Amino acid sequence: MGNEIDGEYMLCCLECGAEIGGHWRIRCDCGGILELWRDFSGMDGERLQQLFEQRLYLERGTVYGSGVWRYKELIAPELPENALTTRGEGNTGLYLSQACAAYAGIRELRLKAQSENPSGSFKDNGMAAAVSHGLSLGKNVFACSSTGNTSASLAMYAAWSGSSSLVIAPASNISPAKINQTTAYGAQVIRFDGTYDDGIAFLEKWGDALGLYVCNSLNPYRIEGQKSIVYELAQQLQWKMPDWIAIPGGALSNVSALGKGLGDLWRLGMIDKLPRIALVQAEGASPFHRMVEQKGKTFVPEPNPRTRASAMNIGNPPSWRKAPAALELTQGVTAAVSDEEIMLAKRVIDRSGIGCEPASAATLAGLKMLRTDGTIDKDETAAAILTGHMLKDADALEELYSGGIMHMPGGEPLSPEVVRRFILK
Ligand SMILES: *Cc1c(COP(=O)(O)O)cnc(C)c1O
Ligand SMILES: [Zn+2]
Numbered sequence: 001m002g003n004e005i006d007g008e009y010m011l012c013c014l015e016c017g018a019e020i021g022g023h024w025r026i027r028c029d030c031g032g033i034l035e036l037w038r039d040f041s042g043m044d045g046e047r048l049q050q051l052f053e054q055r056l057y058l059e060r061g062t063v064y065g066s067g068v069w070r071y072k073e074l075i076a077p078e079l080p081e082n083a084l085t086t087r088g089e090g091n092t093g094l095y096l097s098q099a100c101a102a103y104a105g106i107r108e109l110r111l112k113a114q115s116e117n118p119s120g121s122f123k124d125n126g127m128a129a130a131v132s133h134g135l136s137l138g139k140n141v142f143a144c145s146s147t148g149n150t151s152a153s154l155a156m157y158a159a160w161s162g163s164s165s166l167v168i169a170p171a172s173n174i175s176p177a178k179i180n181q182t183t184a185y186g187a188q189v190i191r192f193d194g195t196y197d198d199g200i201a202f203l204e205k206w207g208d209a210l211g212l213y214v215c216n217s218l219n220p221y222r223i224e225g226q227k228s229i230v231y232e233l234a235q236q237l238q239w240k241m242p243d244w245i246a247i248p249g250g251a252l253s254n255v256s257a258l259g260k261g262l263g264d265l266w267r268l269g270m271i272d273k274l275p276r277i278a279l280v281q282a283e284g285a286s287p288f289h290r291m292v293e294q295k296g297k298t299f300v301p302e303p304n305p306r307t308r309a310s311a312m313n314i315g316n317p318p319s320w321r322k323a324p325a326a327l328e329l330t331q332g333v334t335a336a337v338s339d340e341e342i343m344l345a346k347r348v349i350d351r352s353g354i355g356c357e358p359a360s361a362a363t364l365a366g367l368k369m370l371r372t373d374g375t376i377d378k379d380e381t382a383a384a385i386l387t388g389h390m391l392k393d394a395d396a397l398e399e400l401y402s403g404g405i406m407h408m409p410g411g412e413p414l415s416p417e418v419v420r421r422f423i424l425k
Helices: 045-055 069-075 098-104 123-136 149-160 176-184 196-206 220-236 253-267 287-293 320-330 339-351 358-372 390-404 416-420
Strands: 009-013 019-021 034-038 094-096 108-113 141-145 164-170 188-192 244-248 276-282 333-337 381-386
Touching: 034 220, 045 069, 045 220, 069 220, 098 108, 098 339, 098 358, 123 149, 123 220, 141 149, 141 196, 149 164, 149 176, 164 176, 164 196, 176 188, 176 390, 220 253, 244 253, 244 358, 253 276, 253 320, 276 287, 276 320, 276 358, 287 320, 287 333, 333 339, 333 358, 339 358, 339 390, 358 381
Parallel strands: 108 381, 141 164, 164 188, 244 276, 244 381, 276 333
Antiparallel strands: 009 019, 009 034, 094 108
């Protein structure tokens, strides 16, 4: 694509409207959060589609074989190729599931299994971009506050690129599997008596002074990288979009990225229509949904967030200001579902042969709810973003399924007669 792409971007403050060029930073002088904007107006959507199509056949493990860097022109054209790190992220399956469609009560439902990413969650799409940007600046210590998946992803890319990582995580309500995965990749993990939100506040205050490259969801490159999820979804559907895309919401970075990515594709004329976004939160951690429901403009954080879906257990999402634009652009809606509804939906997704961690199942629970209240029509189609792998929350598997294992009475030997009783036809 050569010099059609100059790679220039502008950081825009969502608080005071300031436009900052040139200098990299995560917050505006006024304290507002920044969004990265580029001018794609000179680009040819059809040529991009051809380029992205050619790259589909590249070998796994090569930079442009990545499901993030395949779309580099729309994600981070300015980054030098030698700074790009990749574990072959993205390239995840899109599965038509009749069982899940029937559960939601709609005609057609596809599951976009971001759980198939190398560290097991969608966080890899954004983290590949953020760590690459850090590397381009010569940084070699990466840090984040995390409910688990962000830290595992961060630690994986830090290890893979020969850097080190530091993670701050709450002492409780985090899946042990995620923390152990993070440590396994070599991260220094500090657990403390506080929330995810407290950890973010600490890193924002001290990150620079400590020489850390902070990869929280505030980092605009996380959002840029996560846009690849919807680019890939569109490409898998030959650029013909479903009526709805359901996505779970915690820190609200993924929904912002989804909206931004859809906006790019739409403005470039690459997709046939704008799907509506259904953003689903867990009842116990749904401050954004409550604001939307009350048609309010002031965001009231939830001081004591509580949900079994730990990846969404966030009461004060720092980037909530990026989310309304995604809903506005797509005539999106929000919903809040109970932990019980989440676990029921998880059973359906697990049983379908794909599986996911609890937070991801909020998508299916939310679609069902929105179908029941008439927001979604039975003849509409949808895609649900499954954000994390079922093995990420082994405790949830134990709780839900250990009762389903047959235990032979003590002393009774295995025999064909006994085993026959357990064969399902
Ligand atoms: C991070 C995460 C979420 C929430 O995404 P946000 O971008 O924080 O809204 C949902 N599900 C899983 C599995 C996650 O790891
Ligand atoms: Zn500002």
